[in-house]
Amino acid sequence: xxxxxxxxxxxxxxxxxxxxSFAGIAADTGKLVGMSKPALEIMHKDVTNEHGFSVNWxxxxxxxxxxxxxxxxxxxxxxxxxxxxxxPAIAETWKIFESGFLTLSVFSxxxxxxxxxxxAHERIADATTQYIHEGGHEKASRLVKKKIPRAPPSVxx
Numbered sequence: 001x002x003x004x005x006x007x008x009x010x011x012x013x014x015x016x017x018x019x020x021s022f023a024g025i026a027a028d029t030g031k032l033v034g035m036s037k038p039a040l041e042i043m044h045k046d047v048t049n050e051h052g053f054s055v056n057w058x059x060x061x062x063x064x065x066x067x068x069x070x071x072x073x074x075x076x077x078x079x080x081x082x083x084x085x086x087x088p089a090i091a092e093t094w095k096i097f098e099s100g101f102l103t104l105s106v107f108s109x110x111x112x113x114x115x116x117x118x119x120a121h122e123r124i125a126d127a128t129t130q131y132i133h134e135g136g137h138e139k140a141s142r143l144v145k146k147k148i149p150r151a152p153p154s155v156x157x
Contacts, residue, residue, distance in 0.1 A: 023047040078143060082136030084127040096120040 004013055027043035035043070046052030068088065075085040085094055097104075097120040104110045104117055111118045131137065137148045 023052060078141050079131070080136060080140035080144070082131055082134055082139065084131035084136065090123070090127055093120045093123045097124050 024044075024047045027040065027047060030040050030043050042053050050056070068091070071091050072086070075091075076083045079085065085091060096116060100114060100117040101121070103114065104121055107113070132148060137144050
C-alpha cells in the first residue's frame with residue numbers, strides 16, 4: 001500500500017492510473033455495501049484498462065444522477081431516516097446557503113442585498129428545527145447525536 005501525503009504528487013500518480021489504480025478497491029467495496037453478484041462482476045471487469053466500468057462509470061451513469069445519489073446516501077447515512085435534507089428542493093437550498101453562508105454571517109446588511117441567501121438559510125433552519133422537534137436526531141449517526149444537545153425541542157424555538 002502506498003500513501004500519498006503531498007498534494008504535489010497527486011497529478012503524477014493520477015497519470016499512472018493503470019499502475020496505481022483504486023478501481024479494484026472500489027470494486028471490492030461493492031461487496032461490503034451489498035451490491036449484487038452481476039454488479040460486482042461488471043465492476044471487477046477490466047479494472048486496469050480504459051474499457052472497465054470503474055474508469056468509465058460516468059459514461060454509464062449520468063453525473064447529475066450520480067451526484068443526487070451521493071447526496072441522498074451520504075445525508076441519510078449521517079442524518080438517519082428522518083433526514084432533513086431529503087429531496088432535490090432542500091438539496092438545492094443547501095447549495096445556495098453553503099455558497100454564501102460566510103457572506104451572511106459577516107455582512108450585516110445581507111438580508112437586504114441577498115434575499116435568496118437569507119431565504120435559503122431560513123429554509124435550512126426550519127428543516128433542521130423540524131427534524132429535531134420530531135426526534136430525527138435520536139436515530140441518526142453518532143456524529144449528529146454528539147452535535148445536537150439533549151435539550152428538549154422547545155428550547156430550539
